[in-house]
Amino acid sequence: MIRKNDNVIVISGNAKGKTGKVLKVFPDRNRVIIEGVNIMKRHSRPSQKNPQGGIVQKEASINVSNVMLIEPKTGEPTRVGTKLIKDATTGKKTRLRVSKATGETF
Numbered sequence: 001m002i003r004k005n006d007n008v009i010v011i012s013g014n015a016k017g018k019t020g021k022v023l024k025v026f027p028d029r030n031r032v033i034i035e036g037v038n039i040m041k042r043h044s045r046p047s048q049k050n051p052q053g054g055i056v057q058k059e060a061s062i063n064v065s066n067v068m069l070i071e072p073k074t075g076e077p078t079r080v081g082t083k084l085i086k087d088a089t090t091g092k093k094t095r096l097r098v099s100k101a102t103g104e105t106f
Contacts, residue, residue, distance in 0.1 A: 001080055001097060002032055008067040009077050010037055015062070019070065023059065031061035038062050071099050072106055 002008060002022055009019045020034040040060040046053035068077035079100040086093050096105045 001082065002064055002067065002069060007070045007072070008032075008034060009070055010034070010062070010066055011068050011077070012066045013062065014038075024061075025064075026061065029061075030064045032064050032067060033059050033061050034067065035059065071102065071104065073104060074102065076101070078102070 002025060004022055004025055006022045007019060008022055010016055015037045018034075018037050020036045022032050023035050024033040026032070036059070038060045039057050042056045042058060044050055044053055044056050050056070069080050070076065071078045081098045081100055083096050083098045083105065084093050085096055098105050
């Protein structure tokens with residue numbers, strides 16, 4: 001389960017080994033956009049926003065199966081599971097992410 005602002009590492013493809021922050025998540029398409037990874041060039045016409053026009057570089061999405069979450073404490077890539085925790089006072093259940101390697105929640 002990858003979320004916005006997570007630090008991830010790319011584990012396969014042309015950008016293998018690169019790390020970055022998740023800028024946007026598309027859960028319906030199983031894709032994520034990562035800062036500084038999978039840069040594409042887009043030719044743009046002159047407009048009010050960009051009066052000069054020219055070539056604009058921006059990040060393209062990659063499949064979520066090609067990235068792994070980096071655990072904040074160890075800095076190592078890890079698989080992620082979920083754990084339901086029930087609050088004793090209110091009785092509400094909350095879903096936390098758990099590292100499969102260390103068992104730490106984040």
